[in-house]
Amino acid sequence: MGGGHAADPVALPLTRSRGERADAARNRAHLIDVARRMVAELGVDKVTMDGLAERAGLGKGTVFRRFHTRAGIFFALFDEEEQRFQQRVMSGPPPLGPGAPAVERLVAFGRARLEFLAEHTALARAAFDPGRPNLVGDSPSLFHVQMLLSEACPDVAASGTLAVQLVAALEGPVLLYLQAPDDAPGPAPLIGTLADSWQVLVERVCDGGHTPGRSQ
Amino acid sequence: MGGGHAADPVALPLTRSRGERADAARNRAHLIDVARRMVAELGVDKVTMDGLAERAGLGKGTVFRRFHTRAGIFFALFDEEEQRFQQRVMSGPPPLGPGAPAVERLVAFGRARLEFLAEHTALARAAFDPGRPNLVGDSPSLFHVQMLLSEACPDVAASGTLAVQLVAALEGPVLLYLQAPDDAPGPAPLIGTLADSWQVLVERVCDGGHTPGRSQ
DNA sequence: TACATAAGCGGACTGTACCCCGCTTTGTCG
DNA sequence: CGACAAAGCGGGGTACAGTCCGCTTATGTA
Numbered sequence A, B: 001m002g003g004g005h006a007a008d009p010v011a012l013p014l015t016r017s018r019g020e021r022a023d024a025a026r027n028r029a030h031l032i033d034v035a036r037r038m039v040a041e042l043g044v045d046k047v048t049m050d051g052l053a054e055r056a057g058l059g060k061g062t063v064f065r066r067f068h069t070r071a072g073i074f075f076a077l078f079d080e081e082e083q084r085f086q087q088r089v090m091s092g093p094p095p096l097g098p099g100a101p102a103v104e105r106l107v108a109f110g111r112a113r114l115e116f117l118a119e120h121t122a123l124a125r126a127a128f129d130p131g132r133p134n135l136v137g138d139s140p141s142l143f144h145v146q147m148l149l150s151e152a153c154p155d156v157a158a159s160g161t162l163a164v165q166l167v168a169a170l171e172g173p174v175l176l177y178l179q180a181p182d183d184a185p186g187p188a189p190l191i192g193t194l195a196d197s198w199q200v201l202v203e204r205v206c207d208g209g210h211t212p213g214r215s216q
Numbered sequence C: 001t002a003c004a005t006a007a008g009c010g011g012a013c014t015g016t017a018c019c020c021c022g023c024t025t026t027g028t029c030g
Numbered sequence D: 001c002g003a004c005a006a007a008g009c010g011g012g013g014t015a016c017a018g019t020c021c022g023c024t025t026a027t028g029t030a
Helices: A020-043 A049-056 A062-069 A069-089 A103-118 A123-125 A142-154 A161-177 A187-207 B024-044 B049-056 B060-067 B070-091 B102-119 B121-125 B140-152 B161-177 B187-207
Strands: none
Touching: A020 A049, A020 B140, A062 A069, A069 A103, A069 A123, A069 A142, A069 B121, A103 A123, A103 A142, A103 A161, A103 A187, A123 A161, A123 B024, A142 A161, A142 A187, A142 B049, A161 A187, A161 B161, A161 B187, A187 B121, A187 B161, A187 B187, B024 B049, B024 B060, B024 B070, B049 B060, B049 B070, B070 B102, B070 B121, B070 B140, B102 B121, B102 B140, B102 B161, B102 B187, B140 B161, B140 B187, B161 B187
16 A cells, blocks of 8 residues: 555654544534433433434444443533533632632532532443543542642642542542432432531641641 | 251351252352452453353353342452451451550551552452442441541531541542552552541541641 | 242343444545 | 545444243252
């Protein structure tokens, strides 16, 4: 192949940016759209790759090319919500957004995050791909908690592991231990209780429980 | 065989639960045995239900009857290790075992648990069944942390959610965010760092950070 | 020991995630 | 404008988790 008049030894493998082709982008958007509709209509675990492909009028191979795995679809869906959430965190009103002391922001972040996860539990769990780098590994949540923690108590935040553990304390219960949203009589009060515990956790970690008679 | 000179006056309640037939128990033990060998030999994700059934010389239906799901097999394997671990916690030497102050026991528990999980990451992750009650929902770990927390700071432990969050902080990073055991050059130092952070977490939560003790 | 009964067993069957490779479309360069 | 590569597409193929139902075997009773 190509033995003829090869003027260029290398055909510029970097000719243009690795941007995806126009039709590919269109298909991706369409797939996400159809997927969201199917999730709303059938529920997460009734959405199959075949069904999605058929209903989108595309081949199965195309679906996998875009999203790599079944979880990948739900991750894409979840990620859209995640970005909306991030928006509120980064440029919304305090104390969730900037403009409040770090500890207050951490507390507010936890509460908001719990509500967010409670609202999107099904998606978040479906987006979880066992045996993979992972969901929260490079999540904006981790980054944000790490930042606020560094501001609130730099000594303890240095290693970075504490932030990971705090994020795990926040997300783990909802992602791992809670059951389906309509399992218990009321999920809302449980979320509220988790938020309260989170507040205790954060406040005690950050200022050591307000030691009397001794300033820090 | 048997009927004639059976020396068992009473069925042993520990070895045979009511209703499980002798052959069933034998098969369960055999399956677990074969499964462990296969995990050691092929790695967790190369173990299939068909393969296990065939290599055990049993039908596939039998395997599913015993363990319900693929994760169930790894859960059974993991559970055996878990029970050995529990033994150390409940009747081993302090500070992991009884005989030390609650906070010290919590710290020791965290460190031991992290090492334990690091050693059995593959099994633990494989035992995780997405869309199920769950792994840690009624785990001995949760029970134990809840108990020690109630002893160390009853005010804060009352709701029970804080214990859940602490367990999540402990187990989440290893189960969710860490990668394969041989991914990073050294998993051991990371576990050590996590253990240090855990200590900070527990000590600050329990006595609000006015610990006059040593920092190592 | 022979019988009745229920627990256990096997393996064919189904549904679905994911792979593969030849064909089509898109974008670029002469 | 025409042709060439590469990126994208399609859908049949594969492997595996989990189900079903008729047959087998253990166990209590006469």
